[in-house]
Amino acid sequence: ETGVTQSPTHLIKTRGQQVTLRCSSQSGHNTVSWYQQALGQGPQFIFQYYREEENGRGNFPPRFSGLQFPNYSSELNVNALELDDSALYLCASSLKRGAGEETQYFGPGTRLLVL
Amino acid sequence: GESVGLHLPTLSVQEGDNSIINCAYSNSASDYFIWYKQESGKGPQFIIDIRSNMDKRQGQRVTVLLNKTVKHLSLQIAATQPGDSAVYFCAANSGGSNYKLTFGKGTLLTVNP
Numbered sequence: 001e002t003g004v005t006q007s008p009t010h011l012i013k014t015r016g017q018q019v020t021l022r023c024s025s026q027s028g029h030n031t032v033s034w035y036q037q038a039l040g041q042g043p044q045f046i047f048q049y050y051r052e053e054e055n056g057r058g059n060f061p062p063r064f065s066g067l068q069f070p071n072y073s074s075e076l077n078v079n080a081l082e083l084d085d086s087a088l089y090l091c092a093s094s095l096k097r098g099a100g101e102e103t104q105y106f107g108p109g110t111r112l113l114v115l
Numbered sequence: 116g117e118s119v120g121l122h123l124p125t126l127s128v129q130e131g132d133n134s135i136i137n138c139a140y141s142n143s144a145s146d147y148f149i150w151y152k153q154e155s156g157k158g159p160q161f162i163i164d165i166r167s168n169m170d171k172r173q174g175q176r177v178t179v180l181l182n183k184t185v186k187h188l189s190l191q192i193a194a195t196q197p198g199d200s201a202v203y204f205c206a207a208n209s210g211g212s213n214y215k216l217t218f219g220k221g222t223l224l225t226v227n228p
Contacts, residue, residue: 031214033216035216042204042218043216045216045217056214058215090158094214103149103161106160108156
C-alpha cells in the first residue's frame with residue numbers, strides 16, 4: 001500500500017454537473033499530481049500541486065481545477081461534466097526535493113461515470 | 116509531440132519463464148523513467164525507476180534497461196509468477212523542472228500456470 005487515499009471510490013454524475021474528488025497524500029510527501037485514465041489507456045497528466053500552487057498542467061480545459069491544502073491533501077474539481085469525463089481519476093503523491101526526479105506513488109483512484 | 120509507446124499490447128508467458136516488456140519514448144529531454152504495474156481495479160503500483168545517467172538497474176526479480184541512443188527501455192521480470200499478471204506501464208518525465216509523467220498505453224501480461 002502506498003498510503004495515498006482517495007475518495008469517493010465510485011461516483012455517478014449527470015452531464016453538466018460538477019464533481020469534487022479528494023486525495024490524501026502519503027505521509028512526508030509535499031506534492032500531489034492528478035491523472036485521468038480512460039478505459040484501456042494509460043494515465044494522462046492533468047496537473048500537479050506543490051506548496052498549494054499549480055506546478056504544471058497537461059492538456060485539460062479550465063473546467064478542470066484543483067486545490068492543495070496546507071496538510072498537502074488535494075482536491076480535483078471538474079465543472080460542466082461531459083460524457084467523455086467518465087474515467088478513473090488517479091492521484092499520485094511525491095516528495096519534491098529540488099531539481100531531479102521524484103517518484104510518484106498512486107492512490108487507488110476514483111471511478112467517475114457521467115451519464 | 117511527446118509520446119511514450121509500447122511495442123506489444125499483450126504478452127503471454129508460462130509460469131517460471133522470463134518476461135520482457137518494451138517501451139519507446141520520443142522526448143530526448145526525458146531524464147527519468149518509471150515502470151508501474153496496474154492490477155484490475157487498482158491504481159498503478161511503482162515497480163522500479165531509472166535515471167538517465169544509468170543504463171541498467173536491478174530490483175527484486177526485475178531489471179530495467181535504458182538505451183538513450185534509441186530512446187528505448189525495457190522491463191525484464193525473472194521467473195514470472197501468476198501474481199505478475201497485470202498491465203505494465205512505462206512512464207517518462209518531461210525533463211527539467213516539469214515533473215509531468217507521460218504514460219504509454221500499457222502491456223497486458225498474462226502468466227499461464
